[in-house]
Amino acid sequence: xxxxxxxxxxxxxxxxxxxxxxxxxxxxxxxxxxxxxxxxxxxxxxxxxxxxxxxxxxxxxxxxxxxxxxxxxxxxxxxxxxxxxxxxxxxxxxxxxxxxxxxxxxxxxxxxxxxxxxxxxxxxxxxxxxxxxxxxxxxxxxxxxxxxxxxxxxxxxxxxxxxxxxxxxxxxxxxxxxxxxxxxxxxxxxxxxxxxxxxxxxxxxxxxxxxxxxxxxxxxxxxxxxxxxxxxxxxxxxxxxxxxxxxxxxxxxxxxxxxxxxxxxxxxxxxxxxxxxxxxxxxxxxxxxxxxxxxxxxxxxxxxxxxxxxxxxxxxxxxxxxxxxxxxxxxxxxxxxxxxxxxxxxxxxxxxxxxxxxxxxxxxxxx
Amino acid sequence: xxxxxxxxxxxxxxxxxxxxxxxxxxxxxxxxxxxxxxxxxxxxxxxxxxxxxxxxxxxxxxxxxxxxxxxxxxxxxxxxxxxxxxxxxxxxxxxxxxxxxxxxxxxxxxxxxxxxxxxxxxxxxxxxxxxxxxxxxxxxxxxxxxxxxxxxxxxxxxxxxxxxxxxxxxxxxxxxxxxxxxxxxxxxxxxxxxxxxxxxxxxxxxxxxxxxxxxxxxxxxxxxxxxxxxxxxxxxxxxxxxxxxxxxxxxxxxxxxxxxxxxxxxxxxxxxxxxxxxxxxxxxxxxxxxxxxxxxxxxxxxxxxxxxxxxxxxxxxxxxxxxxxxxxxxxxxxxxxxxxxxxxxxxxxxxxxxxxxxxxxxxxxxxxxxxxxxxxxxxxxxxxxxxxxxxxxxxxxxxxxxxxxxxxxxxxxxxxxxxxxxxxxxxxxxxxxxxxxxxxxxxxxxxxxxxxxxxxxxxxxxxxxx
Numbered sequence: 001x002x003x004x005x006x007x008x009x010x011x012x013x014x015x016x017x018x019x020x021x022x023x024x025x026x027x028x029x030x031x032x033x034x035x036x037x038x039x040x041x042x043x044x045x046x047x048x049x050x051x052x053x054x055x056x057x058x059x060x061x062x063x064x065x066x067x068x069x070x071x072x073x074x075x076x077x078x079x080x081x082x083x084x085x086x087x088x089x090x091x092x093x094x095x096x097x098x099x100x101x102x103x104x105x106x107x108x109x110x111x112x113x114x115x116x117x118x119x120x121x122x123x124x125x126x127x128x129x130x131x132x133x134x135x136x137x138x139x140x141x142x143x144x145x146x147x148x149x150x151x152x153x154x155x156x157x158x159x160x161x162x163x164x165x166x167x168x169x170x171x172x173x174x175x176x177x178x179x180x181x182x183x184x185x186x187x188x189x190x191x192x193x194x195x196x197x198x199x200x201x202x203x204x205x206x207x208x209x210x211x212x213x214x215x216x217x218x219x220x221x222x223x224x225x226x227x228x229x230x231x232x233x234x235x236x237x238x239x240x241x242x243x244x245x246x247x248x249x250x251x252x253x254x255x256x257x258x259x260x261x262x263x264x265x266x267x268x269x270x271x272x273x274x275x276x277x278x279x280x281x282x283x284x285x286x287x288x289x290x291x292x293x294x295x296x297x298x299x300x301x302x303x304x305x306x307x308x309x310x311x312x313x314x315x316x317x318x319x320x321x322x323x324x325x326x327x328x329x330x331x332x333x334x335x336x337x338x339x340x341x342x343x344x345x346x347x348x349x350x351x352x353x354x355x356x357x358x359x360x361x362x363x364x365x366x367x
Numbered sequence: 368x369x370x371x372x373x374x375x376x377x378x379x380x381x382x383x384x385x386x387x388x389x390x391x392x393x394x395x396x397x398x399x400x401x402x403x404x405x406x407x408x409x410x411x412x413x414x415x416x417x418x419x420x421x422x423x424x425x426x427x428x429x430x431x432x433x434x435x436x437x438x439x440x441x442x443x444x445x446x447x448x449x450x451x452x453x454x455x456x457x458x459x460x461x462x463x464x465x466x467x468x469x470x471x472x473x474x475x476x477x478x479x480x481x482x483x484x485x486x487x488x489x490x491x492x493x494x495x496x497x498x499x500x501x502x503x504x505x506x507x508x509x510x511x512x513x514x515x516x517x518x519x520x521x522x523x524x525x526x527x528x529x530x531x532x533x534x535x536x537x538x539x540x541x542x543x544x545x546x547x548x549x550x551x552x553x554x555x556x557x558x559x560x561x562x563x564x565x566x567x568x569x570x571x572x573x574x575x576x577x578x579x580x581x582x583x584x585x586x587x588x589x590x591x592x593x594x595x596x597x598x599x600x601x602x603x604x605x606x607x608x609x610x611x612x613x614x615x616x617x618x619x620x621x622x623x624x625x626x627x628x629x630x631x632x633x634x635x636x637x638x639x640x641x642x643x644x645x646x647x648x649x650x651x652x653x654x655x656x657x658x659x660x661x662x663x664x665x666x667x668x669x670x671x672x673x674x675x676x677x678x679x680x681x682x683x684x685x686x687x688x689x690x691x692x693x694x695x696x697x698x699x700x701x702x703x704x705x706x707x708x709x710x711x712x713x714x715x716x717x718x719x720x721x722x723x724x725x726x727x728x729x730x731x732x733x734x735x736x737x738x739x740x741x742x743x744x745x746x747x748x749x750x751x752x753x754x755x756x757x758x759x760x761x762x763x764x765x766x767x768x769x770x771x772x773x774x775x776x777x778x779x780x781x782x783x784x785x786x787x788x789x790x791x792x793x794x795x796x797x798x799x800x801x802x803x804x805x806x807x808x809x810x811x812x813x814x815x816x817x818x819x820x821x822x823x824x825x826x827x828x829x830x831x832x833x
């Protein structure tokens with residue numbers, strides 16, 4: 001017996017699939033399944049997070065609905081995956097944030113933006129918010145750099161701690177020793193598999209979206225999003241280093257490294273999320289967990305808002321719009337940081353760990 | 368919308384591997400093609416949706432095949448499984464053509480993968496479809512659609528107009544749209560056998576057929592085969608022959624597919640409803656004898672049997688869809704199976720007493736055998752003595768039938784007088800009996816479908832132009 005109804009269903013499906021095995025060449029889920037004859041809750045959560053939701057096993061399955069065996073692995077594992085995010089959330093009290101995630105994230109984002117606008121207006125003299133500020137340190141006339149660094153550092157630190165605690169719970173549930181990622185070869189393999197989204201390809205042809213014609217679009221847009229996010233994060237890190245090591249203050253010229261990285265990343269974070277959103281809307285509902293649409297959309301929109309407000313700030317930083325735009329951008333980024341452990345962001349963390357475990361299992365099987 | 372008022376060059380009836388290979392090859396040869404699939408879209412493709420590999424000859428190892436499998440070796444395997452009941456000329460032609468199919472089918476969008484977990488014995492001879500048979504079908508349908516082949520689902524053909532061996536038109540019946548006459552210059556019949564037609568099976572098997580389970584869709588009713596044989600096409604194949612394996616008795620009546628099979632026969636004993644053994648469970652290496660157990664069980668009273676083993680062998684075979692039925696004692700197990708407890712205890716006691724010491728190895732014909740009981744278990748015989756005692760109930764699972772239409776090397780149907788039809792071709796299971804008189808070798812149904820489908824499409828296109 002399993003802890004939840006969806007894990008019960010996942011167990012039923014894995015029993016069907018394990019006696020068939022036609023899909024073992026499509027992705028990592030089925031080979032991982034074949035290494036087992038029975039499935040614990042942890043095993044099923046591991047398989048659920050290993051699944052990239054390409055949809056190929058549904059389209060290829062002779063037992064998918066309307067067949068009486070009713071095999072729908074992508075949807076079942078998607079629901080199990082979403083439930084696992086809540087199950088491993090830290091602190092436990094915040095697990096409920098996953099239930100109505102779209103609403104929760106929008107509220108936090110709105111409150112965060114409002115707090116920055118009112119904060120800027122309250123702390124500074126009237127007129128500073130809508131004044132024109134240029135040259136090094138222009139941003140810090142609205143908010144001192146140290147205050148900004150402290151606030152965002154604390155938010156990021158909180159996110160990291162909460163994510164790490166969730167990760168620890170996941171490790172324990174799937175029966176892996178905490179710190180299994182010290183296995184360098186498996187770690188490297190997982191970095192490669194995640195970096196190229198190896199398993200979001202329907203076994204080679206692309207993933208299934210609105211019909212039974214596979215495409216690579218979701219993979220492409222995800223790459224835009226992920227690498228866009230990585231570039232933006234790099235821009236922030238370089239900016240911080242500039243500030244403390246070289247004593248060079250933002251804003252920087254358009255050709256300077258933080259701006260170049262941020263602009264490229266920002267473009268990725270516009271194109272990627274928009275693409276993902278449009279693919280999501282088109283996607284055949286039979287493949288997806290509709291309960292999760294709010295969470296997915298909220299995360300995609302947060303990423304999109306992060307980039308679009310950042311790019312707007314770059315374009316209009318020398319005008320009177322700079323103050324409000326800065327408040328908007330910082331508000332969105334702050335909300336993104338503190339909601340990271342309680343939204344779709346965690347999918348990347350758990351899936352990466354599942355990939356590490358898979359790489360490790362494969363190596364142990366081969367030895 | 369498909370324009371049914373036009374006259375097509377090639378009409379393909381059926382929607383599986385053979386039908387799609389015919390449609391694609393005819394279209395590539397320039398013909399206009401209409402495919403009529405009797406099943407709804409989800410169930411399209413008949414038995415192909417449950418297949419997983421194809422047996423093709425090849426002179427060297429490939430990316431996914433571990434070694435060569437020559438035409439001669441393929442031919443010898445075919446001779447062995449059919450006991451010589453095959454048309455040598457056609458069979459050798461098919462085997463030769465199968466070499467090229469390995470590549471041709473990939474050009475039609477089908478992708479290969481190495482043999483699946485639990486099927487290592489086929490790694491050299493059989494190429495597996497990535498994602499299985501339905502993935503293969505999906506690829507063929509995509510290709511056919513891209514080439515401009517017209518396809519209709521739920522398209523039941525209720526009559527064929529054939530005069531002096533010449534196809535003129537087909538009567539189509541659709542759920543919406545009703546009856547329509549479809550005209551075409553040539554016909555390719557690729558509509559499978561009659562394994563889902565219990566009434567027809569009863570003609571040869573009697574009431575026993577009521578206890579058969581059908582491994583494929585309920586749409587394989589043999590309507591087209593029946594029409595063709597009634598309208599002068601020469602028949603081939605023993606109507607009582609079919610590919611039947613022992614599958615779990617708890618499987619659905621239709622379309623349980625591959626996952627209801629059992630690989631555990633060699634690890635235990637098999638008894639009938641009287642709790643008596645009836646055949647040597649250790650006769651040969653498992654996959655080779657896989658296909659005889661359907662017929663063996665069909666010959667037992669009430670067409671039911673029970674594979675019985677103990678807890679020591681549970682992990683020796685692939686995990687099963689249905690869990691084994693368990694009992695702490697033989698008597699308890701017998702109770703759950705509704706067998707006579709004393710009879711089952713006696714059978715197992717006698718069997719255990721007859722087991723000679725040996726070294727167990729399921730990969731070879733080992734020396735673990737019985738002595739002094741009938742039937743003997745000639746290999747892999749080990750005592751059944753470690754509880755819990757386990758059992759799978761099994762029934763005959765009919766995969767496909769062998770009665771078909773006679774064809775020549777052009778895949779052209781031959782009429783009762785021996786003359787080739789003017790414009791009718793057949794491919795796949797509907798003509799499998801030409802090369803497969805009895806028996807079965809894994810993946811050969813797909814070879815027959817692809818090779819003769821491709822040939823039939825090509826020849827039909829040529830025929831339509833002349």
